[in-house]
């Protein structure tokens with residue numbers, strides 16, 4: 001896999017509410033600002049291939065697991081011993097051939113083999129937003145099918161984490177029935193209730209078009225399942241701020257961060273809009 005370059009940033013506060021703070025900086029540097037054993041939940045979606053380009057010659061990408069390691073080490077320090085880590089990590093299409101890359105499974109297998117983490121359950125999120133992506137193998141050559149599910153790995157250092165399945169009853173529907181692990185939580189493109197984007201477009205079209213965002217309902221599902229009011233929720237790769245919005249509106253404390261100017265700009269406007 002080829003390298004992509006990360007911006008060189010120090011951690012700076014972007015905006016804050018009574019409940020939490022949005023910062024901009026590298027995720028490891030951000031996590032280092034948080035005290036030991038304070039977070040009940042880290043729910044986050046790192047880049048699926050890290051700083052690499054998915055390639056058919058490197059489908060397991062050991063470099064991806066190495067890239068993820070320092071983030072997970074800091075997350076382990078920040079989490080309470082019985083806290084949960086929920087990671088969205090999907091498979092990807094290689095750029096050079098119509099094959100899938102499985103850096104996500106390699107990385108999770110590595111974490112489990114290390115002995116510090118348990119996989120409590122994996123969830124599958126139906127994301128209609130993926131259907132809009134332009135994939136060479138599907139849209140141009142028509143050799144493969146739409147990719148519309150991403151994998152969410154619920155990890156913890158102990159099998160006995162506090163869980164309240166009753167708190168997610170409201171998320172059931174005719175497909176998921178009772179407490180199923182197939183999540184049908186809405187279309188990320190239809191999820192934006194935020195203000196106009198930086199271009200002044202009142203419909204927020206450009207912000208809604210941000211391809212990598214997940215709907216607020218997703219972090220909200222795990223926040224309700226795995227935390228209580230007042231407990232700390234952390235997202236080191238917070239993108240456009242869905243975790244912050246979910247934590248703020250459910251009365252949890254939160255600390256969210258991303259290194260991208262564009263993403264933190266959108267997150268800032270969405271968080272500030274809650275106060276208006």
Ligand SMILES: C[S@@+](CC[C@H](N)C(=O)[O-])C[C@H]1O[C@@H](n2cnc3c(N)ncnc32)[C@H](O)[C@@H]1O
Nearest residue numbers: 026027045047213214237238239240258259260
């Ligand atoms: C899949 S997106 C997260 C999207 C987010 N869940 C949302 O709903 O908008 C991954 C994010 O990780 C951020 N990122 C990648 N590497 C990072 C790093 N080393 N430190 C901080 N942020 C990073 C990217 O800027 C991107 O916004």
